[in-house]
Each structure stands twice: as C-alpha cells, then as structure tokens.
Ligand code: SAH
C-alpha cells in the first residue's frame with residue numbers, strides 16, 4: 305500500500321491506513337475532483353499563476369466541474385484557448401473507474417467502482433416514483449463487523465478521499481445524463497439556473513449507506529458533502545442527504561453541527577445482548593448512550609426526524625416484545641423518529657435468515673400502533689445483488705474463475 309499513510313481516524317482507537325487527501329496518480333497530474341475552490345486556487349498559484357489569475361481561474365474551473373459536469377479543460381469555453389492545455393498538463397478532473405455497471409429489471413442500477421490505486425467499492429442508484437436515491441460508499445470495506453452485513457466480512461482497506469466520495473455523485477450524474485447541455489457562453493444566470501434545477505432530474509437524494517462507516521471517515525465525508533451541498537457546486541439540499549451510522553456516538557453531535565444532514569441510525573436491536581452480537585460497536589457505545597446522542601442531535605425535529613434502521617432477522621430481533629420495546633425506548637428518549645424496517649438481504653454464508661413476511665408485518669403494526677411511522681423497505685435490485693458488498697464479491701469470484709481458466713489454458717499449452 306504505497307499510497308497510504310498511517311493516520312488515526314476520529315473515534316477510533318487503533319490507527320488504520322487511510323488515504324491522503326488526493327490519491328496520487330501515475331502521470332503526476334493532480335486530480336481536482338473533491339477539492340474546495342480555495343485549494344484549487346492554491347494549486348494553480350503553486351503551478352505559477354499570480355493570485356488574481358488563480359482565484360479567477362479556480363472559480364471558473366469549479367463552476368465547470370460541479371455545475372456542468374465537464375471533465376475536459378478544452379470544453380471550458382470562457383477560459384482562454386492557450387490556458388486550457390496549460391491546465392490539462394497539470395490537472396485532471398477525475399471520476400472513479402467503472403469496473404462493472406449493472407441495471408436491474410426494476411430500474412435499480414449498481415456500479416462496482418475502483419480508485420486510481422486499484423481498490424474496489426460500490427455505488428447503487430434506486431429510482432422511485434417521486435425520487436431517485438444514490439447510495440454512496442465512504443470506505444473500502446469497514447472496520448466494524450456487523451454480523452448480518454456483508455461489508456463487515458471485508459477488511460477495511462482504506463478511507464475514500466473527498467474526491468472519491470463526491471466522484472460517485474458526479475459519475476451517477478454522468479450515467480443518468482443529468483448535466484445541463486450546451487455551452488455556458490450566451491446563457492444568462494437565470495436561464496442557466498432554471499435549466500439546472502429543471503424538474504425531471506432522476507438523482508434527487510443521497511444516502512451515505514454504501515460500504516463503510518461514514519463517521520469513521522468524518523472529515524472526508526464532511527468535505528465531500530460540503531461540495532454536494534454548495535450552491536456553487538452540486539447544490540443539493542441538506543434535507544435530501546442522509547448519513548447512516550452504526551452508532552459512533554462521539555462523532556454524532558459533530559456530524560449534526562458540521563454537516564447538518566439527516567441522520568439514520570442502524571439500531572437493529574433493542575437489548576444489549578442482541579445488539580452486542582449483531583452490531584458489535586454496541587459494546588463500546590451502548591443503546592442508552594446512542595439514543596441520548598440521537599435526542600441531542602442538532603437539527604432533529606418532528607419535521608426532520610431521525611430514521612432508525614432495523615434489519616429483520618428471523619428469530620433474532622423480530623418478536624412482538626422487541627417491537628414493543630422499540631416503541632418504549634423511542635418514547636422514553638422523546639425522539640422525533642421513524643423506523644425503517646429492512647428485510648434482511650441474505651448473502652452466501654450469512655449466519656441469519658430474513659424474518660417471514662407475516663412477522664415483518666406484525667412487527668410493523670406494533671410500531672405503527674405505538675404512533676411511529678414504520679415503513680417496510682422494499683427489496684430492490686435483487687437480480688443484480690444490489691445489497692451492500694455483494695457486487696464486489698461477485699466480481700472477485702468472477703475474476704478468480706477467470707484466473708483459473710487462464711491457468712488451465714496455460715497448463716494445457
Ligand atoms: N455503516 C453505516 C452505513 C452503511 S450500512 C451503517 O451501518 O449504518 C447501510 C445500512 O444497510 C445499514 O443500516 C446496514 O445495517 C444495512 N445492511 C447491511 N447489510 C445488510 C443486509 N444484508 N440486509 C439488509 N440490510 C443490510
């Protein structure tokens with residue numbers, strides 16, 4: 305891992321390898337993706353532009369990157385023709401590499417992506433009638449080992465950089481064809497803005513629910529989401545972004561203060577014994593502490609409720625008693641909450657099964673009768689294994705099979 309260095313992750317006791325801010329490229333050029341405007345100006349200054357020029361050019365380039373989705377300096381028509389090759393020699397505007405893209409019969413799309421230094425991670429797009437949600441990864445693998453989660457069986461390879469995180473949103477916009485068309489020249493601001501926010505765009509919401517624990521990669525996730533929320537950037541409202549955590553209690557207030565997005569908490573169990581087993585971070589930060597941190601979450605209100613995710617595991621966490629205890633806890637902490645019941649998505653070798661549909665229905669009724677909204681999440685993209693961590697494994701299997709075939713062919717020669 306020549307491209308990583310040891311740095312502590314906030315809230316994490318043991319240092320784990322994490323990437324630098326920018327993943328170095330073999331060609332020596334700097335990827336501007338994920339860098340704030342000020343940093344782009346700094347880099348342009350270091351490359352030789354005077355301060356005034358650097359500021360102007362960084363503003364233009366930033367606009368082209370996030371507002372227009374442009375990846376080629378040649379397309380930046382308001383930048384002098386002679387300046388464009390100068391930029392292209394020094395900088396690139398990158399995207400994660402696509403290893404595999406799949407399209408489900410129900411419209412769900414899934415991508416297996418790769419960083420410039422060869423690590424694979426995933427992204428999923430889920431279209432619904434009234435919204436389109438992009439599920440974004442924050443890490444390659446995960447340090448936590450939730451027993452029902454496939455990502456939990458992988459080792460943490462490293463944190464994704466801000467560029468690799470916001471790059472997922474950029475790539476989804478590319479794939480969905482959602483950049484304003486045409487050249488910026490000749491468009492006045494009003495027309496431009498109208499075009500950009502036109503209804504009918506598919507990607508309307510972002511959830512940090514892909515691979516990894518976002519609060520163990522806090523700074524990079526924050527910096528990426530700042531670009532997503534920036535009015536001069538991707539301009540997505542914080543109300544349309546949800547960060548899901550398994551319960552990294554010491555980082556939750558900071559998340560509310562510095563990012564301010566909606567919070568989802570992977571609760572999954574209401575007793576210490578069961579949560580210790582299925583969400584082991586519970587041994588460090590228990591249910592009471594977690595629910596208190598939810599009660600204190602900046603910005604939570606009845607209009608902006610906290611989502612509790614609850615994966616339905618047969619004979620494990622799905623009894624009537626568990627449902628009643630869930631209602632009691634939410635009331636005790638006076639939480640503005642909704643509960644998302646998630647049918648367990650099985651993977652080969654998983655130690656659990658999904659609860660029966662009748663059980664899920666009964667559980668939902670009890671929570672609902674307790675005055676709490678409790679929708680059951682419809683499984684999506686099952687035909688393309690659109691559950692956390694599964695595409696990556698399928699691709700690894702395939703490449704192993706391919707390697708075996710190659711080995712057999714070589715042996716036969
Ligand atoms: N690490 C964060 C965010 C990523 S996991 C977290 O744990 O919240 C996103 C959600 O998918 C979590 O609620 C997780 O519990 C759920 N999940 C993981 N594997 C699953 C599976 N096999 N079936 C159903 N839900 C799963």
Ligand code: SF4
Pocket residue numbers: 446447448449450453454455456457514515516517550570
């Ligand atoms: Fe990591 Fe979330 Fe999976 Fe737990 S559920 S192992 S925290 S990705």
